[in-house]
Amino acid sequence: MIQQKSPWKTLSEKTAYENNWIEVVHKEMLNPNGNPAIYGQVNFKNIAIGIIPIDEEGFTWLVGQYRVPLDEYSWEIPEGGCPIGEEWVACAKRELKEETGLIAEEYELLLKIHTSNSVCKEVGYVFTAKGLSQSDAQPEDTEDLKVKKVHISEALEMVMNNEITDSLSVAGILKVARNLNI
Template sequence: MEQHQNPWRFESASVPYENPWIRVTERRGMNPSGNPGLYGIVHFKNLAIGVVAMDEEQHIWLVGQYRVPLEAWSWEICEGGGPLRGDPLESAIRELLEETGLRAGSWRPIVRMHLSNSVSDEAGIVYLAQDLEQGEAEPEETEQLIVKRVPFPEAYRMVRDFEITDSLSVAAIQKIRLMMLEGEL
């Protein structure tokens, strides 16, 4: 069998749940071994957007908030969502302003990733935002945020010590570290 071919043979699909952010699809058919199989997929209706805001002193902004699915507090880079067919940079600009009040003069994509490809199709992109100017934050009514500016080595230590566990944040902070080691920053 060709390595790139889907080994599943699906016969039916249903949508047991949907809301404005996700759709859950249940697919039935034959698994790769030829036995009856069931596969649940969470389809995300938005692209995950992340922003590492870094100033000239190599400090970054972290956003802290309570994450209901985890039932825990989480420190993260600036994050949000944007339309799948929209310009992700526009969404990143909006999220940075909403959560931190920052505007950036320089933007570049540093990470593109699938976030949990065994059960979802969620994809994300992270930008490095530089040449920052401080303004007023405009958080959404669903967000109760604490924003802090930290030296990059502190953020990296927080990833290393499992104080930051959000996947986009971990990937982005690791990528920034790699860029520093390779002389790209």
Template sequence: MHHLKENPWKINSEKVIYDNKWIGLTEYDVTNPSGNPGIYGKVHMKNKAIGALPLDEEMNTYLVGQYRFTLNQYSWEMPEGGGDFDVPPLESAKRELLEETGLKAKYWTEIQQMHLSNSVTDEHAIIFLARGLEQFEAEPEDTEQLIIKKIPFAQVYRMVCNGEITDSMTVAAVLRVQLLILENKLP
């Protein structure tokens, strides 16, 4: 497989359209790889996307239910959120797990890194598997109205396969963990 080492896009100019503490939107005047003029918009994420899939000794996981403003619908997903670029991803994952579920984990394994919607955003995700769970008090942010469900992992896997769970990080994490189970490599 041949990989281009140089960017075939030429940026002629750029203009910041929108900027806040979470995202920036830049419009680029470009010459595309075919040599034609055009525009390209890029959403720059100001944090890493961090996910933590908790899995207890009985093979249960914990899903977080919340209404997602951007989708205008309810979503079931693993605990996830933003991680500051200056904070190690694992520390952000520990914070998200405790904040959203009240869980702390003794054992952490990074299981996936991925780019989310790479045609319009530079968002980078890091996903961890959390094991050796202990229950504490959840500490949700004031923007979060969460419902927590403890569900057998096999049922969550079926929910992913049936399209009941559509959050991309959760889908990737569940499929990765299922593969680890099938290969007998679950940490």
């Protein structure tokens, strides 16, 4: 991997907006050619965590919900925000149980992904979860979730047919399918 010093120079930066989930920063900069430039950056206050539960027969669970920014219904892997400083696996366990009611004996890191590196520095981690047992889901009051169990090959087809478009879900399902030679 090539490590390189940034060719951009920050002259000033200020928080233009902030809430419990994000911070929007306005930066006055010099671009790589030394010309004045502005840059807007979104900083997320959580790390994105996704989980692909997989049972012994190759089935997984998807979560469906309406996504306000997209104004669309979205099928995704179970996922959520991990507060900075919290252990990723602890968050993965909580989110999996919260959204699907599943409890897993084993978690393995599958991938790291930057969700949109042109305007934000959000990073996401996707785990596989195995050794599953079912309990009751405990969604947050902001979540109106539908859960469905599908074979990983069906989830892959949903990705290929643009029925799953969430970046954590797409990347995670593609990598699981590749690892399973599907």
